[in-house]
Amino acid sequence: MLNEPTIVAVDTDSDKVLAVGDEAYKMVGRTPAHIIAARPLKDGVISDHVLTREIVRRLMLKAYHSQVVKPRVAVCVPAAISGIESDAAVEAVVAAGARKVYLVDEPIAAALGARIDIMxxxxxxxxxxxxxxxxxxxxxxxxxxxxxxxxxAGNTLDAAIVRHMRRKFKLLIGEKSAEILKREVGCCTPHAGFSATTEVKGRSIETGLPRRMEIRTEDLYEPIDDCMxxxxxxxxxxxxxxxxxxxxxxxxxxxxxxxxxxxxxxxxxxxxxxxxxxxxxxxxxLDCVATGAGMVLDNMDLLVEVVADAERKF
Structure with missing residues (x-):
């Protein structure tokens, strides 16, 4: 199973895609002015058709090691997706080389992946x-x-942590650092009985210089509690x-x-x-939605029952 972030690194001078997924994620916050690390999916739907197509194309190539294979693809979509947004998802995946595309509601796929008997x-x-x-x-x-x-969701919480660090600790950090803080010391409630400390690095608002500091679980209760x-x-x-x-x-x-x-x-x-x-x-x-989507593709009876839209053939 491939598990990679939907990020694309693009050279804006040439419009060339330099990397996708994990390789592009490594570049976030570290690129020169002419290279951007873009997220072509926003709030669970496509915001950039071309870059989404390129992500899917490259990940299919990575999975199948061939451009000849035209796979059937299950695309998991948010429960509240519009018709226009679902059409955009289908078109991007077909343009990337899919033979057939099925739309499956994300919560349905998640339930299947969690081994819930939804029928x-x-x-x-x-x-x-x-x-x-x-x-x-x-x-x-x-x-x-x-x-x-x-x-x-996860990105919203990362952004809240970035704002909190700036406001309370006068420290500028990037989204990757916020995600690391969330993962290493984040906790919703003191009642969970968890406490940890980790180091974060960024730039001081007061001096403009690089700075490191220790952050405790207790320091992040406020932004996490508000979001959760x-x-x-x-x-x-x-x-x-x-x-x-x-x-x-x-x-x-x-x-x-x-x-x-x-x-x-x-x-x-x-x-x-x-x-x-x-x-x-x-x-x-982390794997529930992908696992559920795979179960739908492997079971035609299940596919007929849970597919969110009519089968799209191209």
Whole structure:
């Protein structure tokens, strides 16, 4: 399984793509003026068709080691995606060399990847916290009963940490440093019983010079708590719209967290405290959506049941 960020390094003088994925991520914040590290996906949907096509093309080449192979591709999309946005996703993947494209709702794929039997007449609540969006869905009998997409996700939290470091500690850091802070010392609540310290490097606003400092878990409670409270409220709002019988099922089965954001320490406790419902983190939350998409491609009966749009053939 390939697991790489959707980042493209582009030479703006020649419009040449220099790198994608992990190689491009290494360049973030370290490029000269004529090279940019761009994110062609914004809030879970395509913002740059050409660069998205190039990412998909290069990753397919990396996976199959051949441009001759024209694979079937499952594209997982946010629950609230528009028709125009879904068409753009299909067109970009087809232009990259796909033979057939299927659209699958991200929370459906996440539930499958978390080994939830979504075809049964039972309600399950899945919260998939990605980089650009968080998708929240009540699922039963292979479909969404209630759902919501919010822009509070991993990238939002990274940006909040950058702003917090600037305001409170007068230190300018980049998004990569913010992500490292989140991963190494981030925690939602003191009740999680976690405390750690790590070093961060940046530029002092006061002197303009490079500076390093120690950051504790406690130093990041404020930005993390603000963002995660917003997410917990969104989960609460979906539950308020859930039919009573399915709500009863969710009480029995609990809430499932998937996506990279599910790895944030204490998030399960925070959501549980807001909803009064047990919360579980998937065994491999980062892989759930990709695993679920693969299950859809491998099972035609399942594909017919859960595909979000009509099959697109090209």
């Amino acid at each position: 049964q007449p039972r309600g399950h609540l899945v919260v998939d916290i990605g980089g650009g969006t968080t998708d929240i869905a009540v699922i039963s009998m292979g479909g969404k009963v209630q759902s919501s997409s919010v822009k509070m 409270d917003e997410l917990a409220v969104a989960v609460h709002n979906v539950l308020e719209r859930t039919p009573p019988e399915l709500a009863a099922d969710i009480i029995d089965h609990g809430i499932m967290l998937t996506g990279g954001g599910a790895l944030l320490r204490g998030l399960d406790q925070l959501v549980s405290s807001h909803t009064g419902i047990d919360v579980h983190v998937a065994e491999t939350p």
